Amino acid sequence: MSIARKILLVILDGVSDRPIEGKTPLQSANAPNLDRIANLGINGIMDTIAPGIRPGSDVAHLALLGYSPYEVYTGRGPLEAAGIGIRLNEGDIAFRCNFATMKDDIIVDRRAGRIRDTMELTRAVQDGVQLDVEFTFERSTGHRAVLVLRGRGLSSHVSDSDPKHEGTPSRIIEALKPEAQKTADILKEFVIQAGKLLEKHPVNAERIKTGKAPANTILIRGAGMKPNIKTFSERYGLKGAIIAETGLVIGIGRICGLNHIEADGADSDIDANVRSAIDALKDHEFVLLNIKGADDASHDGSAEKKIKFITKIDKALKPILDIKNALVVVTADHSTPVSIKDHSADPVPVTIMGPGVRVDAVRVYDEINAATGGLNRIRAIDLMPILMDLVNRTKKFGA
Amino acid sequence: MSIARKILLVILDGVSDRPIEGKTPLQSANAPNLDRIANLGINGIMDTIAPGIRPGSDVAHLALLGYSPYEVYTGRGPLEAAGIGIRLNEGDIAFRCNFATMKDDIIVDRRAGRIRDTMELTRAVQDGVQLDVEFTFERSTGHRAVLVLRGRGLSSHVSDSDPKHEGTPSRIIEALKPEAQKTADILKEFVIQAGKLLEKHPVNAERIKTGKAPANTILIRGAGMKPNIKTFSERYGLKGAIIAETGLVIGIGRICGLNHIEADGADSDIDANVRSAIDALKDHEFVLLNIKGADDASHDGSAEKKIKFITKIDKALKPILDIKNALVVVTADHSTPVSIKDHSADPVPVTIMGPGVRVDAVRVYDEINAATGGLNRIRAIDLMPILMDLVNRTKKFGA
Numbered sequence: 001m002s003i004a005r006k007i008l009l010v011i012l013d014g015v016s017d018r019p020i021e022g023k024t025p026l027q028s029a030n031a032p033n034l035d036r037i038a039n040l041g042i043n044g045i046m047d048t049i050a051p052g053i054r055p056g057s058d059v060a061h062l063a064l065l066g067y068s069p070y071e072v073y074t075g076r077g078p079l080e081a082a083g084i085g086i087r088l089n090e091g092d093i094a095f096r097c098n099f100a101t102m103k104d105d106i107i108v109d110r111r112a113g114r115i116r117d118t119m120e121l122t123r124a125v126q127d128g129v130q131l132d133v134e135f136t137f138e139r140s141t142g143h144r145a146v147l148v149l150r151g152r153g154l155s156s157h158v159s160d161s162d163p164k165h166e167g168t169p170s171r172i173i174e175a176l177k178p179e180a181q182k183t184a185d186i187l188k189e190f191v192i193q194a195g196k197l198l199e200k201h202p203v204n205a206e207r208i209k210t211g212k213a214p215a216n217t218i219l220i221r222g223a224g225m226k227p228n229i230k231t232f233s234e235r236y237g238l239k240g241a242i243i244a245e246t247g248l249v250i251g252i253g254r255i256c257g258l259n260h261i262e263a264d265g266a267d268s269d270i271d272a273n274v275r276s277a278i279d280a281l282k283d284h285e286f287v288l289l290n291i292k293g294a295d296d297a298s299h300d301g302s303a304e305k306k307i308k309f310i311t312k313i314d315k316a317l318k319p320i321l322d323i324k325n326a327l328v329v330v331t332a333d334h335s336t337p338v339s340i341k342d343h344s345a346d347p348v349p350v351t352i353m354g355p356g357v358r359v360d361a362v363r364v365y366d367e368i369n370a371a372t373g374g375l376n377r378i379r380a381i382d383l384m385p386i387l388m389d390l391v392n393r394t395k396k397f398g399a
Numbered sequence: 400m401s402i403a404r405k406i407l408l409v410i411l412d413g414v415s416d417r418p419i420e421g422k423t424p425l426q427s428a429n430a431p432n433l434d435r436i437a438n439l440g441i442n443g444i445m446d447t448i449a450p451g452i453r454p455g456s457d458v459a460h461l462a463l464l465g466y467s468p469y470e471v472y473t474g475r476g477p478l479e480a481a482g483i484g485i486r487l488n489e490g491d492i493a494f495r496c497n498f499a500t501m502k503d504d505i506i507v508d509r510r511a512g513r514i515r516d517t518m519e520l521t522r523a524v525q526d527g528v529q530l531d532v533e534f535t536f537e538r539s540t541g542h543r544a545v546l547v548l549r550g551r552g553l554s555s556h557v558s559d560s561d562p563k564h565e566g567t568p569s570r571i572i573e574a575l576k577p578e579a580q581k582t583a584d585i586l587k588e589f590v591i592q593a594g595k596l597l598e599k600h601p602v603n604a605e606r607i608k609t610g611k612a613p614a615n616t617i618l619i620r621g622a623g624m625k626p627n628i629k630t631f632s633e634r635y636g637l638k639g640a641i642i643a644e645t646g647l648v649i650g651i652g653r654i655c656g657l658n659h660i661e662a663d664g665a666d667s668d669i670d671a672n673v674r675s676a677i678d679a680l681k682d683h684e685f686v687l688l689n690i691k692g693a694d695d696a697s698h699d700g701s702a703e704k705k706i707k708f709i710t711k712i713d714k715a716l717k718p719i720l721d722i723k724n725a726l727v728v729v730t731a732d733h734s735t736p737v738s739i740k741d742h743s744a745d746p747v748p749v750t751i752m753g754p755g756v757r758v759d760a761v762r763v764y765d766e767i768n769a770a771t772g773g774l775n776r777i778r779a780i781d782l783m784p785i786l787m788d789l790v791n792r793t794k795k796f797g798a
Contacts, residue, residue: 357417360770399647
């Protein structure tokens with residue numbers, strides 16, 4: 001009759017899918033450890049936001065952590081900023097940026113040949129651009145960067161310059177509300193000045209010489225202010241940690257006050273990440289482990305790759321079966337069907353294993369069997385309350 | 400192809416649980432009649448409020464009767480007052496009180512040795528205390544009493560004096576909003592005067608002489624005003640009755656306009672209560688029968704006692720199988736896991752048996768099987784609309 005004290009939330013990013021020739025990748029993969037977890041736990045399907053709503057990874061993770069994205073989500077810029085460790089102040093506006101390649105005013109590559117080393121280019125922009133407000137421009141992973149504007153009278157109500165498609169000019173940044181005109185003007189000025197600095201930068205001269213796309217312009221999107229979020233410890237009284245590969249997910253964790261733990265291996269070393277997560281349970285009451293990879297395979301449209309990756313995840317998850325006195329939740333942030341190479345609104349499977357759960361008859365971890373489980377159909381926003389109840393940290397409503 | 404005309408709602412208080420060594424008490428108990436009801440009915444699991452929200456008995460019963468506790472719940476005082484038959488007027492403030500034992504300003508027993516006969520003490524307080532407003536002080540069951548203040552300018556925004564734990568002084572009653580200062584001052588005065596009267600009362604002198612804890616002070620909590628509730632007949636057009644053991648549940652029934660029927664046996668005689676409930680269906684269209692006992696066993700942490708009590712309930716429910724032309728609902732107001740000795744948010748099983756229901760494949764009445772039934776997962780607030788539809792008293796939305 002023990003009661004679980006801790007929570008390990010494992011998010012298999014985009015693992016959930018639709019059937020391909022009759023079977024989803026989870027059904028096709030040989031995954032004895034996932035099946036064992038389903039067998040020992042209570043299962044269900046979960047709408048990350050609501051039936052039919054396609055969740056981005058950002059809003060999905062907010063909901064999984066119990067924060068209503070409709071209340072707290074302020075755009076992707078602030079999350080990306082938090083992901084690389086920038087602390088936003090009240091009134092700051094953060095943007096996601098891409099280094100991109102422009103030729104004759106047309107965006108010919110939105111990722112500048114998937115450039116990886118943007119250190120010098122970023123420094124040139126940060127040091128060379130002169131604006132009427134303070135700003136921070138920092139590199140993120142790959143071709144990505146973050147811009148933060150700081151000063152009086154700024155607004156996040158500006159449109160993106162990123163055209164989303166290649167072969168068209170970048171979009172003109174517009175004020176979506178009158179009070180955002182100043183911000184729009186500053187952004188335009190930033191893009192012009194940065195473009196001039198990048199165009200003549202030796203790194204780009206070198207790239208052109210070696211046949212690579214030059215990172216000669218910056219695309220801007222995802223304007224947002226600091227979200228008003230109570231930290232995890234304020235909200236739940238839990239000391240929490242996050243282990244994840246992607247900056248965005250790390251950023252969400254940081255914004256919610258979770259400690260970001262770097263695994264003792266490469267970012268994509270799943271075994272190391274699982275070990276670190278189990279280890280983190282020693283001095284944290286809540287650990288979120290995001291395992292990327294299945295999602296990437298889906299975005300690439302490869303069922304084979306996805307099935308193979310699920311097998312790999314399954315092997316890495318084996319030590320989780322030995323965890324004692326903690327709830328283990330295995331779920332996904334959204335479905336990413338191989339057939340559409342993008343997120344979908346299909347509900348995700350969810351299993352809760354550990355002391356106190358009402359074990360059901362489900363024996364296999366997949367989307368179809370999950371739907372017959374004891375949780376029936378829940379929403380991600382309900383997951384944390386359910387877990388908090390199971391670890392006996394919930395206050396009664398009424399008497 | 401008949402249609403049910405009446406509804407019997409049987410609430411097995413706190414019967415729902417978590418597995419103990421693999422089985423919940425409902426699974427462990429031999430309960431052929433409950434199983435027969437599940438077999439003949441449609442089954443599901445039900446969140447009394449919402450997933451992960453732990454319901455008190457009061458808000459749970461409000462939701463089961465179709466009233467949103469978020470809209471109508473005003474605190475436990477008014478429900479306790481209604482339970483002992485006090486009718487509140489607009490503007491009255493009601494409180495739950497405990498007779499307690501204080502020594503050197505420390506509360507040493509919050510229930511004054513579980514005193515039972517408080518008749519004389521209550522009368523002494525009612526007759527002896529002089530306040531600037533009208534008040535009613537009446538005994539409830541055991542050590543409990545109800546205080547109602549009546550007059551202009553009163554407010555329910557005052558803090559409790561009940562410290563909830565023993566070994567500390569009572570709390571200072573404070574105004575939680577400026578307009579509540581008068582009420583706070585009156586309550587403090589009440590406690591002081593009542594304390595003086597109780598201290599020197601012969602009943603307490605006698606208790607001390609026989610080694611019992613004197614009821615020498617009064618603890619106050621649960622301030623609330625009359626809830627704004629449409630009666631059951633206004634809301635549903637149903638004449639309703641309630642049969643229950645606890646004052647709080649009876650109070651909720653009364654506030655909703657249900658006739659309180661006293662069973663022709665002791666309060667805790669389940670057989671008599673079941674007979675009275677079936678009998679009440681003759682001249683009522685809706686009868687709520689609350690069976691206490693399983694909840695008490697859980698609060699005591701005794702699985703054995705709970706299993707035994709479920710067997711007892713099951714025997715008493717046998718006559719229910721002979722009811723014709725009525726819907727019989729068997730559910731719980733909340734889970735009370737033996738493992739945590741308190742309410743939890745785990746959903747409760749719910750069965751609806753009677754003409755018109757879509758009988759499913761569930762053959763056993765328990766939490767695990769219920770989750771596989773035809774109702775899937777519903778909320779208590781949806782139960783009355785579902786029942787009203789089955790008895791064909793629902794108006795169409797649209798055309």
